[in-house]
Amino acid sequence: MQVSSKLSLVTFLLTQSSFVFADTEGVLRIATEHEVWIGYNIHPVWFVLFMAVMMWTVAIGVGLFYHRVLTHRVFKPNRFLAYFFVTIAAPAGTPIQWVGNHRSHHQVADTDDDPHSPTDKGFWVAHAGWYLGTENILLCVLYSFAGPLRMVFDAFWRPRTNQEYVHKAKDIAADPYYAWISKPGPYACVVLGHVFSVWIFVYCLWGAWALVFLYAVQLSFFLIGDTVNSIMHMWGDSPFESGDKSRNVPFMHILTSGESFHNTHHAIPSAVNLGLLPGQFDLNYFWSRMFEKMGLATELRRPSKMLVLSKLKDDQYREYIEKNYRENL
DSSP states (O other), rough: HHHHHHHHHHHHHHHHHTTTTOOHHHHHHHHHHBBBTTTTTOHHHHHHHHHHHHHHHHIIIIIIIIIIIIIIIIIIOOHHHHHHHHHGGGOOHHHHHHHHHHHHHHHHHSSTTTTTHHHHHHHHHHIIIHHTOOOOHHHHHHTTOTTHHHHHHHHGGGGGOOOTTGOOOOOHHSSSSHHHSHHHHHHHHHHHHHHHHHHHHHHHHHOOOHHHHHEEEEEEEEHHHHHHTTTTTTTBOOOBSSSSSOOGGGTTTTTTTTBBHHHHHHHHEEEESOOOOOTTTHHHHHHHHHHHTTEEEEEOOOOOOHHHHHHHHOOHHHHHHHHOOOOOO
């Protein structure tokens, strides 16, 4: 086929074929409608909704499924529901490494063997340095504030490091999907897919201005999540006997979906419900109840009143628990 014939064929396909989505002029028109700063000028309300859904989905994935379900078995989830939320939360780390490390943390919390105790290693090492195996404050700070760049780095770093405690997650490793996503290759693909798909999507629809807010939201994921290992073992109150320095930080309970009731969790780690005291709202327990009502979660593990009272060391709450705590609510 001669060159002129090839050009004629291309022209025909672009302008006449029924399977082309738009004609040449239409393609050019759509392309020119995208502006670097405002994208396709989709209303900002949709961006806010997208950010909110993404934020709470990640919070459920990390706090409820990685933490309470996979690590502590607080309820039995629908398998595919768990797979969905674990995949969404994958930038937190591989399921096998994450669960093994956290189980080890509970066994040796705030001792010399704790991989992220601020008492022994200081705030910044507990907050971020332990991921890197460094006590260099500058590296800790840069890593903490890297946001999406941290995810790109972690896509290759996390499945190859901090593997000392994977033997404590044999039940997770026995699941074919969790074993697969914990491998370096698949894990890198999933995490990089998170980064590039979200950034390209936001840029195309809302433009460059929205990327500033996207960075801030993704940065907040890590800053808030890492406070569980640092701030929540340093400041706050400890109404329950936990045998370590874990603390409840009530003003963060919405931001962490209830994970800031950290002292309560360390005292009763198998509890699905952590908002046991007056004025405490545990959002992850709320989601657990919703999944239960939809038939997607069973066997929710609520501690008995006797167990809660036995762990309570702050007597000002004893009467409240005796009168108000219900094991089936």
